[in-house]
Structure formats: C-alpha cells, structure tokens
Amino acid sequence: MSHLHTDHTFPEDFLRPDDRSPLEGIDESFVFTYDTYSDELGEGQRWSRWEDLEALMKGPEPRPDWVVTSSGAIDTELGVLKTGKEADVFLLEREDPHRPETAVVMAAKRYRDTDHRSFHRAASYTEGRSMKRSRDNRALKRKSTWGRQVAAGEWAVSEWNALRRCWELGLPVPYPVQIDETEILMEWITVTVDGSTETAPRVAQVRPERSVVEGYYEQLRDAMATLAQAGLVHGDLSPYNTLAAGDRLVIIDLPQMVDLVGNPRGMDFLLRDCANMCAWFRSRGLEVDEQELFGELMAHAF
Known part of the structure; x- marks a missing residue:
C-alpha cells in the first residue's frame, strides 16, 4: 500500500505571507480602486443623474472635456439666472467631491409644468413639424424613457433636439449636456469682467x-x-x-x-x-x- 507523503516543501514566500504585499504578483488588469461617497446631501443639492439617463438624453459626442460624468457627482443650486414666459434658467454646479478641480457651472433651463406643453404661439410653430430623427422614432417604438418624453410633445424635448442638431451642425449654441424630464442642462455662456466670470x-x-x-x-x-x-x-x-x-x-x-x-x-x-x-x-x-x-x-x- 502506498502512503501519502505529507512532508511537502513550500516556497519560502508561502511560509512568510506577512512579508508580501496583498497585490504582489497579481495582474494589474484585475486590480481596481474605488472611491466612497457620503450619503448625505446639503440644502439645494442632489445627486447627478447622468448614469441613469439614456444615450439620447445626453449630449452628442465627442463631448467637451469639461462635462462631468462621474456617477458620484453632486449638483448644487446656485440661484436664478433668468426668468421667462415658459421657462426659468438657473445656475447649477456639478462636482465630484473626490475631484473638485473638475467642478463645472452649467445653466439649467426648466420649463414650467403648466406651460411646457402650451408654448405661446405653439400652433404656428408646430404646423408641419415632422419626426425626422430616426432615433426618436425608434425610442417611441421601444417605449423607452426618452420615447415617452418625445411622445409627450414637451417643449423641453423640442429645444433639446434643436440644441443637439445645431451643435452637430457646428453652430454657435451652448453645448447641451443632458435632458431630464422638463430640465435641460447646458453650457453656461460667460464673459470675464475685471477678473470675474459673468x-x-x-x-x-x-x-x-x-x-x-x-x-x-x-x-x-x-x-x-x-x-x-x-x-x-x-x-x-x-x-x-x-x-x-x-x-x-x-x-x-x-x-x-x-x-x-x-x-x-x-x-x-x-x-x-x-x-x-x-x-x-x-x-x-x-x-x-x-x-x-x-x-x-x-x-x-x-
């Protein structure tokens, strides 16, 4: 009868595991790091919904370098920029707490719930309007979140589509960052006056x-x-x-x-x-x- 020999000789590294780094010898492609974020938000703050939005609800690519896409970013209200008949424009800062140097201030245009479907002189503008964008048609058929917004006929959707189209044509318009229901986030167009941004x-x-x-x-x-x-x-x-x-x-x-x-x-x-x-x-x-x-x-x- 043969006997199992138990007097194995192990490499020295295995005899002294405390001497090794936990990552030593591991392929770097299998190693990742992550940041933890606080669950608490301050007054006038919300989590960025960038990761929750469908592709058609985000700005066209290639996107400007200043667009913050971190899933841990926080949006902070900075106040009213302009009021209008159908919508108001606010300033909003988006910042990843772990990368404050990338923080960006954007314009947030918000159509009022009671007005965004009844834009003044609406009939004269919408007459003859057609759904030329095949991607909008596909979204309608899929009944996706974007498709439901398109079906609602909101004026926010009309402006979003116009901004995207104009940007893609190379026209001088604010870069459209995202649309979420009746809110459009876009580039804040500024000038520098006496060293300050206005x-x-x-x-x-x-x-x-x-x-x-x-x-x-x-x-x-x-x-x-x-x-x-x-x-x-x-x-x-x-x-x-x-x-x-x-x-x-x-x-x-x-x-x-x-x-x-x-x-x-x-x-x-x-x-x-x-x-x-x-x-x-x-x-x-x-x-x-x-x-x-x-x-x-x-x-x-x-």
Whole structure:
C-alpha cells in the first residue's frame, strides 16, 4: 500500500505571507480602486443623474472635456439666472467631491409644468413639424424613457433636439449636456469682467466697437446660412436671444425651431428673423438689409 507523503516543501514566500504585499504578483488588469461617497446631501443639492439617463438624453459626442460624468457627482443650486414666459434658467454646479478641480457651472433651463406643453404661439410653430430623427422614432417604438418624453410633445424635448442638431451642425449654441424630464442642462455662456466670470449679456444690451459688430454679422450670416442649408429656421431670432460672448455670437432659446419648407410659414419666420437682427445691426451703424440677407439665405436653402 502506498502512503501519502505529507512532508511537502513550500516556497519560502508561502511560509512568510506577512512579508508580501496583498497585490504582489497579481495582474494589474484585475486590480481596481474605488472611491466612497457620503450619503448625505446639503440644502439645494442632489445627486447627478447622468448614469441613469439614456444615450439620447445626453449630449452628442465627442463631448467637451469639461462635462462631468462621474456617477458620484453632486449638483448644487446656485440661484436664478433668468426668468421667462415658459421657462426659468438657473445656475447649477456639478462636482465630484473626490475631484473638485473638475467642478463645472452649467445653466439649467426648466420649463414650467403648466406651460411646457402650451408654448405661446405653439400652433404656428408646430404646423408641419415632422419626426425626422430616426432615433426618436425608434425610442417611441421601444417605449423607452426618452420615447415617452418625445411622445409627450414637451417643449423641453423640442429645444433639446434643436440644441443637439445645431451643435452637430457646428453652430454657435451652448453645448447641451443632458435632458431630464422638463430640465435641460447646458453650457453656461460667460464673459470675464475685471477678473470675474459673468453671464454673457444679450446682444441687445451691448454697444461693441464696429469691428466686433462686423464680426457678429459675419457669424450670424454663416449660422443662418448653415440652418437654411439644413432646412431649418430659428423662428424667433432677435437680439434678445443671442448672446455677446466677447467676440463670439451665441444663439440661444431654440424650442420653436421650424422646418423651412415643411412649415407653411417657414419663409415668413426666416424673413422675420432677418428683419429682427438687421434692425439691431443698423442701430449699431452697419448698413445691412433684411431683404438682401433673406435672398442670400434662400439661395443656400435651394
């Protein structure tokens, strides 16, 4: 009968396990670290819902480096930025407590529950509107969270889609970070004044030098031409919903964007946009004509 020999000889490392690091000899690809977060939030704070949102509810890729996507980030209310007829805009800071250097302040546009389905002059803007985005159609069929928001016909959804489309076209609009029900988080457009960061003023509020005015007009014309080529019209463009971010012109407030051809009044809206903006440029000493601009844009559209 054979006997089991128990007098094994083990490597020296196994005889003195306390001398070894717990991770020594382990493939680094199997090692990960994690941060723990407090369960407590302060007043005016909430957890970021970034990880809970579907892909269509997040901004287009590639995303700017400043977008905070950490699942442990905290959103902190900083106060009201602007009030409007259908929505109010707040400032909100998103910060990962373990990476405070990445904190970012964003604009949070919140449509009021009683108004977001009854936007003023809604019928004239929605007439002829079609669901051109195939991804929205797929979301509707899947009855996903995004699909339910699209089906509700909210104006927040309309603005979100417009912001995404404009950003993808390379237009000067705030980067759309996320949409969650009737709230849109987007880039906060700022200027630096005496070393401090402030909200960029509306174009109607500024009196820039002529060279800056000329630059604004070139940017406006290019942006409107790009929209026209895409078959789109802002629909409510004016010096009150364009921002003067230093030498840069930024277009905001897009929920009423219309189809240039699909909407029976698409060309009327385009001419009105031209008239509203040209009136401001003339008041700043620039000789521009809305009919000439309109004709130029129509040439881009067809």
